[in-house]
Amino acid sequence: MSVDAVVIGAGFAGLSAGVALSDRGIKVLVLEARPQLGGRATSYIDPQTGDCVDNGQHVLFGCYHETFQFLRRLGVASDVQLRLPLAIETVDVDGSVTRLECPYLAAPFHLIAGILEWDVLSLGERFGVLSLLRPILHARHGKDGRARLSGVEPQETVTEWLARHGQCGQIKRLLWEPLALAALNQHPDNVSAVSFVRVLAALCGPDIKDAAIGIPRRPLEQLYATPAKHFIESRGGQVLTQSIARVRCRNDRLTGVEVGPKLFKPKAVVSAVPWYALSRLFPDQPTALKNVITDAEETKGCPIVTVNLWVDRPLLTEPFLGLAGRTMQWVFDKRSIFGSKASHLSLVSSGAHEIVNLSNDQIIRLAVGELRQASSLNEWHVKHGSVIRERQATFSLEPGQPTRPETKTAIDGLFLAGDWIDTGLPSTIEGAVRSGHRAASATCEWLSDDSHN
Numbered sequence: 244m245s246v247d248a249v250v251i252g253a254g255f256a257g258l259s260a261g262v263a264l265s266d267r268g269i270k271v272l273v274l275e276a277r278p279q280l281g282g283r284a285t286s287y288i289d290p291q292t293g294d295c296v297d298n299g300q301h302v303l304f305g306c307y308h309e310t311f312q313f314l315r316r317l318g319v320a321s322d323v324q325l326r327l328p329l330a331i332e333t334v335d336v337d338g339s340v341t342r343l344e345c346p347y348l349a350a351p352f353h354l355i356a357g358i359l360e361w362d363v364l365s366l367g368e369r370f371g372v373l374s375l376l377r378p379i380l381h382a383r384h385g386k387d388g389r390a391r392l393s394g395v396e397p398q399e400t401v402t403e404w405l406a407r408h409g410q411c412g413q414i415k416r417l418l419w420e421p422l423a424l425a426a427l428n429q430h431p432d433n434v435s436a437v438s439f440v441r442v443l444a445a446l447c448g449p450d451i452k453d454a455a456i457g458i459p460r461r462p463l464e465q466l467y468a469t470p471a472k473h474f475i476e477s478r479g480g481q482v483l484t485q486s487i488a489r490v491r492c493r494n495d496r497l498t499g500v501e502v503g504p505k506l507f508k509p510k511a512v513v514s515a516v517p518w519y520a521l522s523r524l525f526p527d528q529p530t531a532l533k534n535v536i537t538d539a540e541e542t543k544g545c546p547i548v549t550v551n552l553w554v555d556r557p558l559l560t561e562p563f564l565g566l567a568g569r570t571m572q573w574v575f576d577k578r579s580i581f582g583s584k585a586s587h588l589s590l591v592s593s594g595a596h597e598i599v600n601l602s603n604d605q606i607i608r609l610a611v612g613e614l615r616q617a618s619s620l621n622e623w624h625v626k627h628g629s630v631i632r633e634r635q636a637t638f639s640l641e642p643g644q645p646t647r648p649e650t651k652t653a654i655d656g657l658f659l660a661g662d663w664i665d666t667g668l669p670s671t672i673e674g675a676v677r678s679g680h681r682a683a684s685a686t687c688e689w690l691s692d693d694s695h696n
Contacts, residue, residue: 244481246272248686249500250513251488251524254282255672256660257515258471259313259679260686261480266316267687271480272509273472274488274502280468283517283633284672291627292553295462298631299549300575300589302563303459305452306445307673309680317470323457324579326562328353331456333417333565334617341417345454351379351447354454358414368414375408375443382444395436398642401427404436417567424572424593427669428545428637438640438669445668458562460579490514490524490657495531497656511686515660515679518542519635531653538645542663544635548595550610553627554586558618566590569613570598586626590614595632603630637670638663650681656689658682 250261253275261273279285281298289296303310305325314320329345345357355376359369378395395404401423405411410419423431426442446454459466472482489501490512499508516524518539525532550571559576566572571590578585590610592598598606607628638644647665650658660682661675668674 252515263683303457401431543639
């Protein structure tokens with residue numbers, strides 16, 4: 244098979260790159276080492292129930308503009324339910340329920356009004372949020388490249404930044420800490436404030452939808468992976484699973500991509516594998532990639548643990564619920580996927596270093612105990628439970644981590660994609676798709692240059 248470009252990795256980054264290239268008439272081969280598509284955002288069949296289950300609960304935000312562009316290109320954007328107005332219900336450790344609800348106002352005034360009316364906060368905490376407007380607006384207008392202009396010191400953590408802006412007490416515990424954990428997958432004490440400010444800037448975008456939470460109505464494989472495969476193949480490309488690829492280089496020049504005994508010789512290659520798999524992709528260890536590979540190997544990963552519970556009755560009245568002060572920080576009701584009579588819940592623990600090595604039974608007992616403490620219903624029973632550990636779900640954003648690489652590499656015709664490259668975003672679906680689109684654009688530019696042909 245003769246192809247113009249090979250994309251290695253079929254998660255959000257690789258498939259968005261493959262779809263964008265195919266949409267521009269480029270013949271693409273996408274290679275995935277695993278038996279299923281989707282990378283760290285995929286689905287599997289639960290052997291006991293037969294349900295198609297995501298390998299972790301993934302949510303989208305309205306500010307994921309490139310992700311929704313990708314989904315619209317596939318014709319599946321309507322399969323993500325954006326909840327407007329923004330409303331987040333949380334059960335505190337004492338069992339009390341609080342609800343942050345934002346009215347229909349122009350952005351970002353809807354968020355400010357929601358916090359000002361949040362009666363669980365003191366008046367000082369409510370009006371104290373106004374101190375964040377200036378750094379967020381600086382970041383929104385592209386000034387976050389200069390740390391001091393955005394109100395962020397170079398090595399400052401989220402906790403330190405929040406304290407410097409007077410964000411303490413209930414608002415920190417019920418809003419900022421859960422948001423930081425969910426968005427960055429690390430405790431605010433340990434993560435760079437730069438990434439958090441960028442998240443806040445995106446959520447405070449010019450459209451009221453930017454802060455809306457999107458819940459997929461389908462398992463992830465059906466939502467985007469299978470439609471992306473069909474899109475690419477309908478335009479003359481190919482998507483192969485169980486295909487372990489090796490990129491061959493000689494004298495720092497791209498010579499081909501090996502898959503078993505086959506050698507493909509594309510004009511361009513996009514590596515869309517995670518940071519921890521990059522070195523395995525290059526058995527020749529090209530000198531031009533030495534620094535990139537070394538930085539990737541030294542980048543730390545952070546775990547997420549998800550517990551799926553099938554219970555004997557519906558427990559939630561909302562699609563999701565915050566669990567303040569607990570190991571499992573969120574619980575999601577999967578009825579939008581499995582139907583109104585379903586009783587399937589997903590509980591998520593971000594930054595899950597403390598529990599990732601516990602046994603499945605221990606983790607399930609912990610999750611059930613915290614859910615019982617938060618539930619207003621009695622006498623419900625667990626029919627089945629499963630645990631998903633994604634030990635390297637995201638890359639670390641601790642201050643002092645290695646430099647994230649650019650899309651273009653020092654090897655002609657070789658480009659990088661993945662949530663871990665320098666997109667300006669943390670390890671998110673939007674970061675992955677943004678990287679895929681950037682790699683596709685760089686590849687198109689390369690292929691259109693006659694000097695390379």
